[in-house]
Amino acid sequence: MVRVCFTPNLRRYVACPSLNASGDTVGEVLAQVFAQQPRLKSYVLDDQSRLRRHVTVYLNDRKAELATAVATGDEVYVMQALSGG
Amino acid sequence: MTERLMAATRKGLFILQHQADGWEILRSAFLGDPVSLAMADPRDGRYYAALKLGHFGVKLHASEDEGATWHEVACPAFPPAEGDNGPSVLEIWALEPGKRPGELWAGTIGGGLFHSTDGAASWQLVDGLWNHPLRSNWFGGGNDAPGIHSICIDPNDPVHLTLAVSCGGVWQSRDAGATWRPTSEGIYAEFMPPARRNDPSIQDVHRLVQCPARPSALWAQHHNGVFHSTDAGESWQEVTAIRPSKFGFGVAVHPKDPERAWFVPAVKDECRIPVDGAVVVARTTDGGRSFEVQREGLPQRHAYDLVLRHGLAIDRAGRWLAIGSTSGHLWVSDDQGMRWQMAAGHLPPIYALSFAGA
Numbered sequence: 001m002v003r004v005c006f007t008p009n010l011r012r013y014v015a016c017p018s019l020n021a022s023g024d025t026v027g028e029v030l031a032q033v034f035a036q037q038p039r040l041k042s043y044v045l046d047d048q049s050r051l052r053r054h055v056t057v058y059l060n061d062r063k064a065e066l067a068t069a070v071a072t073g074d075e076v077y078v079m080q081a082l083s084g085g
Numbered sequence: 086m087t088e089r090l091m092a093a094t095r096k097g098l099f100i101l102q103h104q105a106d107g108w109e110i111l112r113s114a115f116l117g118d119p120v121s122l123a124m125a126d127p128r129d130g131r132y133y134a135a136l137k138l139g140h141f142g143v144k145l146h147a148s149e150d151e152g153a154t155w156h157e158v159a160c161p162a163f164p165p166a167e168g169d170n171g172p173s174v175l176e177i178w179a180l181e182p183g184k185r186p187g188e189l190w191a192g193t194i195g196g197g198l199f200h201s202t203d204g205a206a207s208w209q210l211v212d213g214l215w216n217h218p219l220r221s222n223w224f225g226g227g228n229d230a231p232g233i234h235s236i237c238i239d240p241n242d243p244v245h246l247t248l249a250v251s252c253g254g255v256w257q258s259r260d261a262g263a264t265w266r267p268t269s270e271g272i273y274a275e276f277m278p279p280a281r282r283n284d285p286s287i288q289d290v291h292r293l294v295q296c297p298a299r300p301s302a303l304w305a306q307h308h309n310g311v312f313h314s315t316d317a318g319e320s321w322q323e324v325t326a327i328r329p330s331k332f333g334f335g336v337a338v339h340p341k342d343p344e345r346a347w348f349v350p351a352v353k354d355e356c357r358i359p360v361d362g363a364v365v366v367a368r369t370t371d372g373g374r375s376f377e378v379q380r381e382g383l384p385q386r387h388a389y390d391l392v393l394r395h396g397l398a399i400d401r402a403g404r405w406l407a408i409g410s411t412s413g414h415l416w417v418s419d420d421q422g423m424r425w426q427m428a429a430g431h432l433p434p435i436y437a438l439s440f441a442g443a
Contacts, residue, residue, distance in 0.1 A: 013141060039157065043141040047163040048171035054140040080140035 002029050003075045027066030054081045089441040093120040096433035100152045108428035124180045125441030135177035161191045161199035161208040178234045184243030192233025211262045222286040223253035237295035249293035254285045271321035275309045291334045292394040302343030306336040313373050324373035329360040335397030344372035349392040358389045382425030395437035409435030
């Protein structure tokens with residue numbers, strides 16, 4: 001199991017409590033989360049299921065991609081890049 | 086009928102209502118979030134608001150209670166594509182009600198035209214336009230990708246659609262979107278290399294409007310001037326009488342008088358501010374042969390308001406006009422633009438205005 005946490009900023013728009021999910025990669029873990037929370041998907045991924053340009057994922061303390069491998073006990077953080085005014 | 090005006094801005098949606106002594110902000114929604122446009126569906130009174138969330142993408146919301154509460158509905162999205170460069174919707178830039186119940190058309194930055202037949206419960210990409218071989222000529226004008234910003238649906242023949250694309254020209258379908266062809270004959274792009282100057286598929290039309298009472302009458306504010314068509318867009322004539330300048334973004338046509346149209350000129354493309362720091366509206370009442378410059382009630386000294394392509398609106402009866410600027414000023418006129426009254430002066434930058442009856 002992997003712990004998945006979302007930026008509080010995203011909670012303004014859609015329910016996204018921290019939860020546990022499984023998978024071999026960040027993408028697979030997120031896909032399991034989106035299966036439970038379908039509305040959340042389009043906030044994190046674009047039309048082509050790529051990570052949105054201004055969304056960043058950290059795996060524990062390292063920046064990660066959807067293809068990054070995960071292991072039991074890891075933590076995935078879905079964050080927004082800081083930009084704009 | 087109580088008239089309402091929706092102002093979609095960089096930091097929220099504002100719904101104004103006409104009162105005995107002017108316009109008041111009745112309510113707001115999505116405060117802090119960019120709202121690219123809003124639309125009140127005249128068939129069922131449903132309001133729509135398109136959001137462009139900086140981090141989390143494009144969303145579409147609907148309201149059944151005149152904007153008091155909102156809920157998210159399906160957003161146009163491109164189907165999965167092969168390879169790494171598949172398209173994504175970057176902004177909803179046009180949203181129009183169709184003829185049949187629940188029918189909607191959406192134009193996007195990204196270049197996709199989308200069709201819904203179930204009130205935005207689902208959307209389908211209009212393949213006939215997306216797969217047209219000339220679409221590859223389109224390019225972004227001030228945005229990262231080309232965009233469809235104007236959708237005109239012929240009220241007498243609702244399978245006849247006329248679009249405008251920045252930068253991609255005017256396109257028409259006579260079969261509800263199945264097949265398309267560019268119809269920009271007479272429009273030219275003075276900024277292009279000579280061999281491509283008249284190419285119908287690269288024209289930077291900033292805004293296109295159609296007169297509901299005479300759908301063959303179309304007006305276009307183009308990057309390098311104003312163009313007018315009286316034959317449903319088959320051919321276009323340049324309108325050179327406009328003043329104080331020919332550059333601008335918005336255009337509105339009177340719903341019952343095809344020869345009456347309004348524009349909001351700016352200096353020119355590389356200097357997008359009002360001429361002489363004075364906000365003015367240019368009106369023609371004779372099909373573009375002559376123009377008058379309307380100033381009363383608008384700031385005439387050191388005003389640097391720019392009105393974007395959806396920032397000039399007229400109501401369905403042709404009584405009310407409104408302009409909203411990137412400086413957050415909103416002016417309304419009830420006498421065809423002769424006099425303007427400020428309805429709001431401290432809004433966020435205004436992207437789009439649209440009237441809604443209550």
